[in-house]
Amino acid sequence: MFNGFLNQIVQGILHGGLYAMFAVGLSLSVGVMRLINIAHGDFIVLASFVLFTLCTALGISPFLAMLIILPPAFVFGYLMQHVLLQKIVGSSNILPMILVTFGLSIIIENGLLIGYGPNPRKLLAGDLQIASLQLGGGVTVGLFPLITFGAAVALIFLLDLFLYRSRIGAKIRAVSDDVDAADLIGLSSKRIYAIAMGIVAMTIAISACFMGIRTNFDPSSGPTQLLTAFEVVVMGGLGSLWGTLFGGIMIGVAQAVGAQIDLAWEVLAGHLLFLLVLVVRPQGLLPKE
Amino acid sequence: MRSSSLQTNIVRSLRILLLLGIVALTFGPLYLDLGHLRFFTEVFSLLVLAMMWNLVAGYADIVTVGQHAFVGIGGYAFYAFAAKADLNVTEAMIAAGLLSLLIGIPITAVVFRMRAAYLAIGTWVVAEVCTLLASKIPGFGGASGITLPSTVIRAVGANVEARFSHLYWMALALAVVCFIATALLLRSRLGVGLMAMRDNEEAAGSVGVNIVVCRIVCFLWTALFLGLAGALLTLQNLRIQPQASFSLIDYTVYVIFAVVIGGIGSIEGSIIGVAVYIGLRSAFSDYGNLYLIFLGAVSIAIMLAEPRGIWGLVRRYLPEDVIPVSHRYRPKTEATPAE
Amino acid sequence: MVVGDASGAGPQPLLSVRRLKVFHGKFEAVHGVDMDVGEGEIVSIIGANGAGKSSLMKAIIGQVDRVEGDIRFDGQSLAGRATADIVAGGIALIPEGRRLFPSLSVEENLALGWEVGRKGEITLDDVFELFPILRERRRQKARELSGGQQQMVAVGRAMLSNPRLLLCDEISLGLAPTIINDIYKVIPSIRERGIGIIVVDQDIGRSLAVADRFYCMLEGDFSLTGRPRETDRDTVMKHYFGL
Numbered sequence: 001m002f003n004g005f006l007n008q009i010v011q012g013i014l015h016g017g018l019y020a021m022f023a024v025g026l027s028l029s030v031g032v033m034r035l036i037n038i039a040h041g042d043f044i045v046l047a048s049f050v051l052f053t054l055c056t057a058l059g060i061s062p063f064l065a066m067l068i069i070l071p072p073a074f075v076f077g078y079l080m081q082h083v084l085l086q087k088i089v090g091s092s093n094i095l096p097m098i099l100v101t102f103g104l105s106i107i108i109e110n111g112l113l114i115g116y117g118p119n120p121r122k123l124l125a126g127d128l129q130i131a132s133l134q135l136g137g138g139v140t141v142g143l144f145p146l147i148t149f150g151a152a153v154a155l156i157f158l159l160d161l162f163l164y165r166s167r168i169g170a171k172i173r174a175v176s177d178d179v180d181a182a183d184l185i186g187l188s189s190k191r192i193y194a195i196a197m198g199i200v201a202m203t204i205a206i207s208a209c210f211m212g213i214r215t216n217f218d219p220s221s222g223p224t225q226l227l228t229a230f231e232v233v234v235m236g237g238l239g240s241l242w243g244t245l246f247g248g249i250m251i252g253v254a255q256a257v258g259a260q261i262d263l264a265w266e267v268l269a270g271h272l273l274f275l276l277v278l279v280v281r282p283q284g285l286l287p288k289e
Numbered sequence: 290m291r292s293s294s295l296q297t298n299i300v301r302s303l304r305i306l307l308l309l310g311i312v313a314l315t316f317g318p319l320y321l322d323l324g325h326l327r328f329f330t331e332v333f334s335l336l337v338l339a340m341m342w343n344l345v346a347g348y349a350d351i352v353t354v355g356q357h358a359f360v361g362i363g364g365y366a367f368y369a370f371a372a373k374a375d376l377n378v379t380e381a382m383i384a385a386g387l388l389s390l391l392i393g394i395p396i397t398a399v400v401f402r403m404r405a406a407y408l409a410i411g412t413w414v415v416a417e418v419c420t421l422l423a424s425k426i427p428g429f430g431g432a433s434g435i436t437l438p439s440t441v442i443r444a445v446g447a448n449v450e451a452r453f454s455h456l457y458w459m460a461l462a463l464a465v466v467c468f469i470a471t472a473l474l475l476r477s478r479l480g481v482g483l484m485a486m487r488d489n490e491e492a493a494g495s496v497g498v499n500i501v502v503c504r505i506v507c508f509l510w511t512a513l514f515l516g517l518a519g520a521l522l523t524l525q526n527l528r529i530q531p532q533a534s535f536s537l538i539d540y541t542v543y544v545i546f547a548v549v550i551g552g553i554g555s556i557e558g559s560i561i562g563v564a565v566y567i568g569l570r571s572a573f574s575d576y577g578n579l580y581l582i583f584l585g586a587v588s589i590a591i592m593l594a595e596p597r598g599i600w601g602l603v604r605r606y607l608p609e610d611v612i613p614v615s616h617r618y619r620p621k622t623e624a625t626p627a628e
Numbered sequence: 629m630v631v632g633d634a635s636g637a638g639p640q641p642l643l644s645v646r647r648l649k650v651f652h653g654k655f656e657a658v659h660g661v662d663m664d665v666g667e668g669e670i671v672s673i674i675g676a677n678g679a680g681k682s683s684l685m686k687a688i689i690g691q692v693d694r695v696e697g698d699i700r701f702d703g704q705s706l707a708g709r710a711t712a713d714i715v716a717g718g719i720a721l722i723p724e725g726r727r728l729f730p731s732l733s734v735e736e737n738l739a740l741g742w743e744v745g746r747k748g749e750i751t752l753d754d755v756f757e758l759f760p761i762l763r764e765r766r767r768q769k770a771r772e773l774s775g776g777q778q779q780m781v782a783v784g785r786a787m788l789s790n791p792r793l794l795l796c797d798e799i800s801l802g803l804a805p806t807i808i809n810d811i812y813k814v815i816p817s818i819r820e821r822g823i824g825i826i827v828v829d830q831d832i833g834r835s836l837a838v839a840d841r842f843y844c845m846l847e848g849d850f851s852l853t854g855r856p857r858e859t860d861r862d863t864v865m866k867h868y869f870g871l
């Protein structure tokens with residue numbers, strides 16, 4: 001019984017890696033341009049469908065497909081920011097931001113419904129999906145969840161390195177600090193925002209790959225991913241990258257514990273933990289540096 | 290801007306038209322067939338939802354995307370009071386509205402921990418929680434929901450004609466009460482404070498009202514009316530079911546689109562928005578998903594090009610509002626003696 | 629009103645401003661002014677709060693809603709050019725209020741000036757030579773510095789853009805007199821490199837002391853222009869307050 005419980009906790013932690021992956025892009029856009037993109041989850045689902053199409057059309061592995069779409073994803077994010085999202089950031093009036101990204105969400109979801117129908121899909125990654133490892137104490141973990149968790153850590157690590165060690169990273173942090181000052185000294189915030197959004201889109205493509213292998217997805221799964229990502233970002237402390245890993249694990253574990261009580265409590269437990277954290281510590285769980 | 294007598298006359302005629310419309314609608318069951326009765330009943334409910342979203346998003350600066358929570362709560366509460374506690378239909382409706390208001394208090398306490406866009410998505414999380422919990426309450430049919438008992442349905446009217454007429458009048462009454470009450474709310478000191486806040490943060494302080502309190506009152510105000518609307522919608526649909534009673538699309542998405550197209554920040558806009566939305570729907574609903582894509586694209590375009598919607602466009606050419614709610618705050622330099 | 633020989637900018641000035649109007653939304657902050665700055669010339673702009681000095685600076689750098697009139701840098705019109713382009717072309721602004729990036733280190737703040745700039749002879753070492761304290765604090769976050777040190781970073785950041793024209797908006801604001809001395813000391817050495825400098829400062833005495841010429845701004849117009857040494861204090865004050 002106890003082992004079973006421990007096992008669930010471990011699964012929850014590993015699942016948290018996936019949630020951190022969803023959240024890391026949102027965290028970046030919140031941190032850099034104060035943009036909460038309601039279509040974030042729908043973009044993840046959209047990317048999953050693109051991967052699905054590539055995999056079935058070319059008969060390639062989802063990982064290869066992901067590598068192929070990374071550059072176009074960057075360009076897509078860049079243009080998205082440049083053409084549309086730039087118009088809705090930087091205002092104290094949040095209505096355009098909510099409305100435009102909400103509209104995007106509806107457009108993507110219904111576009112996918114037209115293109116692919118309502119059936120759930122999954123990305124196929126062969127044996128990787130079923131392989132598992134025996135750890136001590138009766139804990140068995142799937143190989144793929146373990147890889148996902150590792151990938152999440154690696155992604156956050158790389159992003160952290162990029163933001164704090166590269167020249168573009170410094171520019172992104174500068175714009176995040178004080179966007180008007182950046183414009184005054186000739187650092188074009190518009191361009192930096194577009195680059196940041198391009199990077200967000202790349203994290204979306206990566207998380208879409210792992211999500212698609214791990215779980216079923218259909219055109220209307222977007223809002224679920226958005227809400228999870230949002231909760232993770234708030235719990236981890238707004239805009240903190242490593243915080244998203246922590247927040248992801250919290251939600252993952254809460255869901256695992258909820259699932260012990262009753263399968264339907266799985267999702268509910270994550271939301272309730274979020275609301276609880278909100279009441280107790282609205283600034284998030286991790287102290288901000 | 291100097292207004293010509295023509296413009297003033299247009300405003301006057303619109304006002305008379307509005308009043309005549311309400312009077313004409315009051316006698317609807319005398320001349321409308323069942324299909325149209327049902328149609329207008331739905332329009333009235335939608336109007337309440339639109340006016341409430343406009344109140345919070347357009348005046349109180351709370352851009353909620355979770356208002357379906359209160360609609361669903363109203364529906365489930367109505368079922369509880371009518372089918373389980375055996376209250377009569379009217380009592381059950383009012384009780385449902387009040388319960389929605391009551392549940393709104395802890396919800397307010399939680400979501401107001403967040404601000405701006407976070408608050409918006411927070412309301413969505415809350416609605417999600419409510420939907421999931423609704424499927425877990427024992428005795429309410431779980432995930433597949435439950436139909437209203439025939440005693441409740443018959444209590445509305447002995448036959449279909451009577452039922453449709455009564456529902457029509459109930460919906461019309463709710464819409465008119467909601468309309469008048471909200472207009473009065475906006476004309477009160479609280480409304481003046483909110484409008485001052487919308488125009489200029491600092492000015493709000495000088496009006497001498499506590500903005501936080503105003504915003505909370507508005508949010509709870511919508512909890513009450515959305516709960517009432519939820520009860521009414523349950524009577525129309527004859528059943529409760531988590532996904533349907535707490536429908537994000539029907540009670541939040543469409544409503545937001547309608548208000549934005551019609552014009553946010555004015556009651557006229559909500560009325561126009563609902564009319565346009567209904568018109569578009571009857572023309573294009575066969576296109577299903579494509580229609581939603583179209584609606585989404587139109588609202589994005591309006592938000593970027595003309596944020597005050599259709600009414601904002603029309604209003605530029607009119608000397609004053611048709612529904613006079615805005616004792617709009619004016620900077621001192623522009624202060625003019627009372628007309 | 630012109631006092632003395634005010635045409636100090638030579639045949640083709642580095643910067644020439646003609647009939648410039650500056651708008652914030654519908655509000656007209658500057659009402660059609662003419663101004664010249666030559667290479668290696670220090671020009672002071674003085675004026676009361678709200679006179680429109682910062683508006684003028686922002687207009688030159690391309691950061692206001694709308695301008696009318698003509699701004700030419702090195703004979704080329706700046707109309708419609710993006711700030712990034714203007715800065716890369718050789719104009720740098722030290723913004724009012726310093727506006728460092730608080731979570732970035734001193735070195736990162738300075739490096740940004742280089743990144744956006746013209747890539748010339750002034751390097752990080754030159755800045756550290758002028759402000760040795762910054763070398764010690766190079767790894768510290770900007771928000772941890774004192775006000776004076778922050779102002780040094782702001783000056784250094786703009787210098788690293790290797791401008792041919794440097795705009796200094798209120799570089800002494802809120803600082804102790806000794807620190808102000810330290811900062812003002814570098815201005816002549818910048819001019820030595822042939823860089824034109826516009827100094828905007830509330831500290832009229834100090835700003836006029838370093839300047840070759842000055843413009844006095846009153847409610848969006850130049851009320852007086854001339855050479856500080858040829859203009860007596862009372863005349864300046866009269867035009868400063870619009871008496």
Ligand SMILES: Nc1ncnc2c1ncn2[C@@H]1O[C@H](COP(=O)(O)OP(=O)(O)OP(=O)(O)O)[C@@H](O)[C@H]1O
Nearest residue numbers: 652653655657675676677678679680681682683684
């Ligand atoms: N972004 C803006 N929007 C609207 N009005 C502005 C804006 N910036 C400045 N103004 C107005 O333009 C006028 C000139 O302002 P500006 O900042 O240029 O003055 P200044 O001479 O730099 O004053 P100070 O010495 O206080 O810095 C003021 O009346 C100010 O209120």
Ligand SMILES: [Mg+2]
Nearest residue numbers: 681682683724
């Ligand atoms: Mg200034």
